[in-house]
Amino acid sequence: MKRNLFAPTDFGPDSIDVQVSELLVATSDQSDVELDHSIGEVLRLLRERLHMDVVFVSEFVDGQRVFRRVEQSPGVNVIAEGEGAPLEESWCQRVVDRRLPQYIADAKRDPAAAPLLEGLPFPIGTHISTPLVLSNGEVYGTLCCFSFEPHGQPNPEDLSKLKLTARLAAQRLESRGQQRSMPANVPDWKLKS
Numbered sequence: 001m002k003r004n005l006f007a008p009t010d011f012g013p014d015s016i017d018v019q020v021s022e023l024l025v026a027t028s029d030q031s032d033v034e035l036d037h038s039i040g041e042v043l044r045l046l047r048e049r050l051h052m053d054v055v056f057v058s059e060f061v062d063g064q065r066v067f068r069r070v071e072q073s074p075g076v077n078v079i080a081e082g083e084g085a086p087l088e089e090s091w092c093q094r095v096v097d098r099r100l101p102q103y104i105a106d107a108k109r110d111p112a113a114a115p116l117l118e119g120l121p122f123p124i125g126t127h128i129s130t131p132l133v134l135s136n137g138e139v140y141g142t143l144c145c146f147s148f149e150p151h152g153q154p155n156p157e158d159l160s161k162l163k164l165t166a167r168l169a170a171q172r173l174e175s176r177g178q179q180r181s182m183p184a185n186v187p188d189w190k191l192k193s
Contacts, residue, residue: 043057043070046071046161052146053078054072054078056071056079057069057132057143060092063088065084065092065093065142066082066084066141067082067084091129092141094112096139100129102129103127106126107125108150109150125148125149126154127144127146128144128158128159128162129145130159130166132169135170135171140170143169
């Protein structure tokens with residue numbers, strides 16, 4: 001049997017694209033608890049399917065990069081929700097302003113990333129990041145993931161999966177921001193006022 005090389009081959013019910021879409025493209029009347037669960041499930045799914053140690057959503061707020069949602073491999077605890085650091089010092093900002101590429105197969109071998117590894121309290125092997133861009137063009141933050149060791153064979157398609165997830169997440173951020181805001185002390189995906 002001859003296979004059509006141009007037909008999508010990864011859109012079955014187990015496809016990460018289908019699962020992410022089902023979790024994030026939810027009806028607007030979902031409760032916050034269900035939405036928060038969906039976001040956590042999406043990050044867990046990305047971490048597992050992309051074979052990453054850490055996946056997170058950051059928000060850019062007042063010159064800081066703040067971790068809003070974090071999913072880490074069991075036993076890993078290198079960043080925490082609500083933590084922040086100066087935006088200019090972050091890999092996230094460097095991806096947004098294109099000083100770093102969105103897909104880094106091996107950070108030690110990347111000329112722009114390698115010098116940044118020296119100041120980190122944990123290793124980064126493969127790093128994939130994409131901006132979360134709202135419909136008005138504003139950059140909310142980033143969706144990032146990384147592994148401690150570089151992946152043996154680079155898979156640039158992983159960036160496509162991350163970009164799809166970021167687009168869907170940005171849509172949910174906007175619809176959620178229009179529905180209601182959460183208390184300031186709850187690390188969530190609410191939009192800046």
